[in-house]
Amino acid sequence: MNKSVKMIINLTVLGALAGIILAFVFKMADPLIQINKEKELKAAIFTVLPEAKDYRTLTKELKDEEVTVYVGLNEKGEPIGVSFKADGNGFQGNVGIMVGLGLDYLKLKGIEVLDQVETPGLGDRIREQGFKSQFKGVEVHPKIEYIKFRKPEKPNQIQAITGATISSNAVVVNINTAVKKVTELFTERELRDAASLPGGKE
Amino acid sequence: MADSVEKAQLPEEETQSLSYELVKGLWQDIAPFRLVLGLCPALAVTNSLLNGLSMGLATLFVLVASCTAVSIVRKLIAPQVRIAAYVVIIATIVTVTDLFLQAMTPGISKALGPYVPLIITNCIILGRLEAFSQKNPVLPSIMDSLGTGIGFTFGLVAMGFVREILGFGSIFGFTILGDWFTPWIVMILPAGAFLLMGGLIALVNYISHKQSSQGEEA
Amino acid sequence: MDKEKTKKADTDGSTEAKPTAEVKTSAKKAPAKTGAKIPVKKAPAKSAAEGDVKNAPAKTGGKAPVKKAPAKKAPAEADESASKLVISSSPHFQTTENIPRIMYTVVTALIPAMAVSVYLFGLRVLMLMAVCVVVCLVSEYAMQKARKKSVRVHDGSAAITGILLALMLPPGFPIYGAVLGSLFSIVIGKMLFGGLGYNIFNPALIGRAFLQATYPVLITTWVDPGAVINAVDAISAATPLAMMKFGGEATGLGALFFGNTAGSLGETSAIAILIGGLYLRYKGYINWKLPLGYLGSIAFFAAIFWIYDSSTYASPFFHVMAGGAMLGAWFMVTDMVTTPVTPCGQWIFAIGAGFLTIIIRLFGGLPEGVMYSILFMNAFVPLINRHTKPKVFGELKAKKT
Numbered sequence: 001m002n003k004s005v006k007m008i009i010n011l012t013v014l015g016a017l018a019g020i021i022l023a024f025v026f027k028m029a030d031p032l033i034q035i036n037k038e039k040e041l042k043a044a045i046f047t048v049l050p051e052a053k054d055y056r057t058l059t060k061e062l063k064d065e066e067v068t069v070y071v072g073l074n075e076k077g078e079p080i081g082v083s084f085k086a087d088g089n090g091f092q093g094n095v096g097i098m099v100g101l102g103l104d105y106l107k108l109k110g111i112e113v114l115d116q117v118e119t120p121g122l123g124d125r126i127r128e129q130g131f132k133s134q135f136k137g138v139e140v141h142p143k144i145e146y147i148k149f150r151k152p153e154k155p156n157q158i159q160a161i162t163g164a165t166i167s168s169n170a171v172v173v174n175i176n177t178a179v180k181k182v183t184e185l186f187t188e189r190e191l192r193d194a195a196s197l198p199g200g201k202e
Numbered sequence: 203m204a205d206s207v208e209k210a211q212l213p214e215e216e217t218q219s220l221s222y223e224l225v226k227g228l229w230q231d232i233a234p235f236r237l238v239l240g241l242c243p244a245l246a247v248t249n250s251l252l253n254g255l256s257m258g259l260a261t262l263f264v265l266v267a268s269c270t271a272v273s274i275v276r277k278l279i280a281p282q283v284r285i286a287a288y289v290v291i292i293a294t295i296v297t298v299t300d301l302f303l304q305a306m307t308p309g310i311s312k313a314l315g316p317y318v319p320l321i322i323t324n325c326i327i328l329g330r331l332e333a334f335s336q337k338n339p340v341l342p343s344i345m346d347s348l349g350t351g352i353g354f355t356f357g358l359v360a361m362g363f364v365r366e367i368l369g370f371g372s373i374f375g376f377t378i379l380g381d382w383f384t385p386w387i388v389m390i391l392p393a394g395a396f397l398l399m400g401g402l403i404a405l406v407n408y409i410s411h412k413q414s415s416q417g418e419e420a
Numbered sequence: 421m422d423k424e425k426t427k428k429a430d431t432d433g434s435t436e437a438k439p440t441a442e443v444k445t446s447a448k449k450a451p452a453k454t455g456a457k458i459p460v461k462k463a464p465a466k467s468a469a470e471g472d473v474k475n476a477p478a479k480t481g482g483k484a485p486v487k488k489a490p491a492k493k494a495p496a497e498a499d500e501s502a503s504k505l506v507i508s509s510s511p512h513f514q515t516t517e518n519i520p521r522i523m524y525t526v527v528t529a530l531i532p533a534m535a536v537s538v539y540l541f542g543l544r545v546l547m548l549m550a551v552c553v554v555v556c557l558v559s560e561y562a563m564q565k566a567r568k569k570s571v572r573v574h575d576g577s578a579a580i581t582g583i584l585l586a587l588m589l590p591p592g593f594p595i596y597g598a599v600l601g602s603l604f605s606i607v608i609g610k611m612l613f614g615g616l617g618y619n620i621f622n623p624a625l626i627g628r629a630f631l632q633a634t635y636p637v638l639i640t641t642w643v644d645p646g647a648v649i650n651a652v653d654a655i656s657a658a659t660p661l662a663m664m665k666f667g668g669e670a671t672g673l674g675a676l677f678f679g680n681t682a683g684s685l686g687e688t689s690a691i692a693i694l695i696g697g698l699y700l701r702y703k704g705y706i707n708w709k710l711p712l713g714y715l716g717s718i719a720f721f722a723a724i725f726w727i728y729d730s731s732t733y734a735s736p737f738f739h740v741m742a743g744g745a746m747l748g749a750w751f752m753v754t755d756m757v758t759t760p761v762t763p764c765g766q767w768i769f770a771i772g773a774g775f776l777t778i779i780i781r782l783f784g785g786l787p788e789g790v791m792y793s794i795l796f797m798n799a800f801v802p803l804i805n806r807h808t809k810p811k812v813f814g815e816l817k818a819k820k821t
Binding site: 007018028032033119 | 278279280282283286287290291293294297298301302304305306308369387390391
Binding site: 091119122148162166 | 636637641658785
């Protein structure tokens with residue numbers, strides 16, 4: 001057999017086989033993977049909007065990126081708040097936060113740190129309950145601020161973690177940026193209307 | 203292991219070499235410390251015992267599966283395109299592993315991050331394929347890859363064990379060292395991985411040096 | 421592996437001590453064998469190696485500047501060489517200097533800084549210092565025994581490492597942390613490289629860097645001077661640099677000068693360190709280029725930013741006196757082992773470290789940059805030495821044919 005013909009057959013057969021196997025495995029695995037992602041998202045939304053029992057998804061285009069918000073619904077199906085992801089740079093990498101905001105765009109309902117690679121024992125204390133719970137009820141206007149070494153005095157202030165100012169700052173900045181984006185993009189009306197949308201896949 | 207050897211019904215000399223193929227990867231050529239191969243995962247994902255163990259097992263699976271596959275088709279593949287063919291085989295198996303982990307154990311998959319897909323570039327695998335599986339029948343190939351893979355897993359587990367107990371004071375997430383112990387944060391950081399890797403390489407070299415010098419005296 | 425290396429080093433070492441005729445050959449061999457780690461401290465180092473300047477690695481060539489060089493003893497073979505005849509060309513210096521004398525003078529120079537830290541932060545710091553020194557001495561002794569080298573703990577270099585490490589720790593730092601840092605300094609930072617004269621990095625700074633990574637919270641927990649030091653309920657305070665970086669508040673220069681601020685044990689008081697440093701300078705143990713170049717470049721680069729925007733960036737005086745800059749300038753940048761030996765190289769080293777300090781302080785994640793800047797420059801010392809070799813008198817550039 002000609003050498004090059006053998007080479008072509010070799011690779012073609014291998015490629016085809018690999019394709020078949022991968023397609024088969026993907027078909028099996030993909031639903032499970034989607035369920036896992038869904039679970040994770042749901043858990044995050046329900047943490048930042050404690051009263052929520054269900055949620056609806058709203059998406060809008062802003063320039064090149066898609067902005068997705070999740071409107072939380074209570075057991076009666078009434079909208080009680082909106083949650084969205086806030087990503088941005090921290091000390092060592094991305095700090096991804098799930099933010100829960102009241103529908104009136106005035107106060108935060110809670111935050112949850114989803115992704116972070118901050119210094120263990122220092123920056124990663126942004127995951128601690130004591131730090132996160134400070135954001136509950138914080139006013140977002142004009143913007144959230146952090147202060148150091150003292151107790152917060154104004155309703156839009158939180159106390160930074162001692163020795164981890166950069167990570168604390170990253171959390172605050174990411175939230176502020178995302179809140180600004182969402183409040184400019186979605187009207188309260190739109191969010192309330194989202195409650196009547198059909199539910200997401202269960 | 204003795205079972206599989208008996209079942210294979212191989213002649214005497216091959217039987218010896220089979221067990222040798224298995225054992226050599228466990229200590230004599232242990233991947234992270236003696237061959238100093240596969241350092242990327244050994245440094246990057248060993249910050250806890252569970253991560254080290256699951257990364258080791260994932261690599262072990264990919265290694266054994268691809269060595270077996272290559273050994274089966276070794277006579278069919280044109281030598282000119284063998285590396286391309288190996289990469290296709292490895293990539294397929296790695297992707298299957300990655301999808302499996304994502305579907306069944308999302309937590310581990312998230313902790314290992316991009317390092318599961320990166321098994322493709324692990325030089326241990328291509329190294330064993332090129333150096334062993336493409337020249338040897340299936341059974342020795344399995345033995346060889348099993349030995350290397352277990353050795354590699356053992357290396358990652360050793361790293362993960364030390365780093366987790368010093369860095370978090372825990373084993374598999376259960377706190378072992380009490381409140382009196384202040385965790386050495388450095389052990390969870392990349393710097394600690396390098397320090398420990400250096401220390402373990404020195405230790406393994408020291409022990410095998412001793413062994414060989416004793417062997418000479420005897 | 422270890423054993424072999426040790427043997428090699430030893431054989432090389434003993435050849436070094438032989439008369440100059442043989443020194444030449446050994447100097448040629450040295451770089452190939454052990455990668456320039458042999459500190460050849462022949463009496464007038466320059467003249468002895470003159471013929472070989474090209475071949476000898478820079479570090480070997482002039483490890484010990486003439487003035488400081490122990491006249492007849494090189495540290496690696498202090499015991500053996502004492503009885504041997506050293507032949508070398510002129511000039512000859514007669515001096516009673518030796519390593520212990522230098523080291524204990526440095527200890528003396530550190531006394532003001534130690535005293536001020538005890539005065540400011542209480543008696544607990546005495547224990548911290550004692551622990552560091554004792555652990556350093558014991559671990560050096562143990563390592564020298566374990567590696568079957570001659571025991572030279574009494575030369576005092578380990579004691580200095582211990583004191584410097586202690587002076588860089590916060591007052592409330594736990595004892596076990598100090599033990600760990602001291603162990604790391606000596607065992608990893610010094611003895612694994614081969615002991616005094618072989619270490620690439622300043623051992624005390626290595627220990628401090630390790631502690632910074634190991635206990636990031638404890639090592640940044642400061643207290644105000646005078647506060648009762650009780651590791652459990654000390655009120656945490658911010659260092660002047662941290663307040664500057666994260667709060668934009670500049671501390672008064674008076675407080676910085678006398679040390680009435682939160683900070684590491686021996687870093688707060690500029691005046692105490694200055695006294696020690698000037699004493700060392702008076703004794704002739706440190707080269708004025710290094711501290712001057714370091715502080716000067718800190719001041720220079722700080723001034724650039726200060727002039728550009730004095731409301732955001734602190735004044736050069738602040739940067740020179742705050743944090744570890746003073747301690748670093750007088751006691752770490754001037755370390756004989758880990759800094760360049762050529763005058764030009766010393767300028768490069770000092771100015772580079774000062775520049776990095778300012779860059780880290782102003783733009784880095786950490787408020788303080790002295791430690792990392794010096795460690796970073798330490799890594800370049802062999803390179804700097806190699807490229808700043810002084811020309812031998814009468815040397816011509818080889819023409820390319």
